[in-house]
Amino acid sequence: MTFGEAFPDLLAAAKTGADWAWEKLYRELAGPVTGYLAGRGALDPEDLAGETFLQVARNIHAFVGSEGSFRSWVFVIAHRRLIDARRSANWRPEIASDIDTDPPGGDVESEAIERLVTAELVTAFEVLTDDQREVLALRVIANLTLEETAQVVGKNVGAVKQLQRRALAGIRRSFDVEEVTK
Amino acid sequence: MSTYDDYIDEMSGYDFSDADVERLLRGETPEHPLLMDLTRLVEQLRIVGSRYPSPEVARAQISAAAALAREAIEIRPRKRPKPLSWLANAQSRLAPRLATALAAFILLIGMTGVSLASNGAVPGDPLYGLDMALEKVGIMSGGIAERVEEAEVLLGRGLAAQALTHLGSASDDHVAADALLGAAQRLQAKADESDSIQDQSSVAALLNWIATNDPKSAGFGQTVAEMARELGGGKPDEEPAGSLGKGKANQGNGNGKGRGQSS
Numbered sequence: 222m223t224f225g226e227a228f229p230d231l232l233a234a235a236k237t238g239a240d241w242a243w244e245k246l247y248r249e250l251a252g253p254v255t256g257y258l259a260g261r262g263a264l265d266p267e268d269l270a271g272e273t274f275l276q277v278a279r280n281i282h283a284f285v286g287s288e289g290s291f292r293s294w295v296f297v298i299a300h301r302r303l304i305d306a307r308r309s310a311n312w313r314p315e316i317a318s319d320i321d322t323d324p325p326g327g328d329v330e331s332e333a334i335e336r337l338v339t340a341e342l343v344t345a346f347e348v349l350t351d352d353q354r355e356v357l358a359l360r361v362i363a364n365l366t367l368e369e370t371a372q373v374v375g376k377n378v379g380a381v382k383q384l385q386r387r388a389l390a391g392i393r394r395s396f397d398v399e400e401v402t403k
Numbered sequence: 404m405s406t407y408d409d410y411i412d413e414m415s416g417y418d419f420s421d422a423d424v425e426r427l428l429r430g431e432t433p434e435h436p437l438l439m440d441l442t443r444l445v446e447q448l449r450i451v452g453s454r455y456p457s458p459e460v461a462r463a464q465i466s467a468a469a470a471l472a473r474e475a476i477e478i479r480p481r482k483r484p485k486p487l488s489w490l491a492n493a494q495s496r497l498a499p500r501l502a503t504a505l506a507a508f509i510l511l512i513g514m515t516g517v518s519l520a521s522n523g524a525v526p527g528d529p530l531y532g533l534d535m536a537l538e539k540v541g542i543m544s545g546g547i548a549e550r551v552e553e554a555e556v557l558l559g560r561g562l563a564a565q566a567l568t569h570l571g572s573a574s575d576d577h578v579a580a581d582a583l584l585g586a587a588q589r590l591q592a593k594a595d596e597s598d599s600i601q602d603q604s605s606v607a608a609l610l611n612w613i614a615t616n617d618p619k620s621a622g623f624g625q626t627v628a629e630m631a632r633e634l635g636g637g638k639p640d641e642e643p644a645g646s647l648g649k650g651k652a653n654q655g656n657g658n659g660k661g662r663g664q665s666s
Contacts, residue, residue: 227604227608229611230604230607230608230611231604231607233555233607233610233611233614234555234558234559234603234604234607235469235472236472236476237472237473237476237555237556237558237559238469238470238471238472238473238474238475238476238559239469239558239559239561239603239607240465240466240469240559240561241561241603241604242469242607243465243468243469243472244465247461247464247465247468248461251455251456251461251464252452252453252454252455253452255454255455255456256451256452256453256454257452259451259454260448260451260452266454267456267457267460270456270464271456271460271463271464271467274464274467274468275464275467275468275471277468278467278468278469278470278471278472278475279471279472279475280475281472281475282472282475282476342444342447342448342451345444357448358448360428361428361445361448361449361452362448362449362451362452363452364449364452367425382421382424385424385428386419386421386424389419389424389427389438389441390417390418390419392441392444393417393437393438393440393441394417396440
């Protein structure tokens with residue numbers, strides 16, 4: 222995150238409901254939260270990101286902690302909202318299939334690029350377990366540290382390291398298999 | 404490596420070190436040749452993380468979140484009064500002459516409720532006059548902590564200048580008061596709103612500093628004055644007419660927090 226020393230004041234202002242503070246928090250986190258939810262296969266990532274921020278707003282008065290903890294906390298909420306949404310939609314673990322069909326508003330060129338990007342990602346992620354996808358999404362899309370990721374997924378740092386190492390090995394192996402079968 | 408899968412990875416050349424994996428995930432070039440091929444994939448993942456909701460959706464979600472946080476903070480301090488059902492039962496058993504005493508008691512409870520409600524009021528709210536009156540007669544707490552809370556509510560409503568005016572009017576230290584009122588005037592007079600977020604952030608930093616430092620500590624008022632003078636484009640050494648000597652910047656109670664925390 223980029224707030225640095227300004228974070229305590231920003232948090233205090235957000236607790237009072239100051240619009241400017243929420244705008245700053247939102248602008249910092251909305252992209253990673255929406256991307257994380259999309260990367261984890263949420264049917265409507267924007268909607269779920271909105272629900273995540275509302276939940277953060279409801280409980281922010283009770284939050285005490287550092288900037289890193291705040292970021293982890295937001296993703297814990299996003300993670301839980303995702304699980305709830307999956308349960309209610311009887312979701313089965315597929316990859317972010319919505320990304321290539323319903324990109325966010327923008328110009329046609331960037332939407333086309335995003336479709337190509339996500340098509341490659343879908344292929345790469347197909348070989349991973351759900352835990353491995355979760356860890357990669359949190360580390361890269363959400364840009365969380367090892368410790369923050371461990372907090373979100375409820376595992377220790379060693380387990381997270383192992384999951385990400387195996388995820389990358391799995392993807393790399395699938396690339397090799399693909400080349401052999403071509 | 405402790406598991407069979409890790410053993411297989413090691414035997415087949417996919418034994419990436421944690422340091423190398425971290426390099427890749429940070430966006431740097433890894434050393435392992437097989438990991439190098441994954442840099443493009445990581446870049447693509449980062450693109451997914453830059454998805455930003457449309458401006459309309461963003462505006463709506465920001466407003467909703469801010470409103471919900473305000474609602475939560477307004478509801479939270481209110482203590483729900485205890486159920487008074489026992490009073491009704493008691494009333495049925497009491498002699499008529501005790502009814503007068505009960506009525507007085509109920510009136511007192513009602514007044515207490517109004518008092519508590521007025522305690523959360525800020526300048527401009529209908530109950531704020533009552534809040535101040537009750538403080539003067541010693542019924543409500545008052546004090547700088549409450550003034551800061553009220554200023555935070557005003558700031559939350561986007562009224563940074565009024566927050567400073569409110570704080571300045573309540574300050575016992577006339578150097579700090581002059582500086583706060585001067586800052587309020589500067590913010591009020593500013594036609595350009597392009598840096599209003601910066602101003603609000605600076606006011607929030609000032610309020611946070613006041614809330615977390617002891618008002619009785621040496622140099623408290625002077626530091627507040629110094630911080631206030633820098634608000635709204637003011638000069639740090641600007642000394643308002645009629646005030647006492649210059650304060651020392653960053654003086655406080657030594658808790659390590661000082662000015663310049665705004666983003």
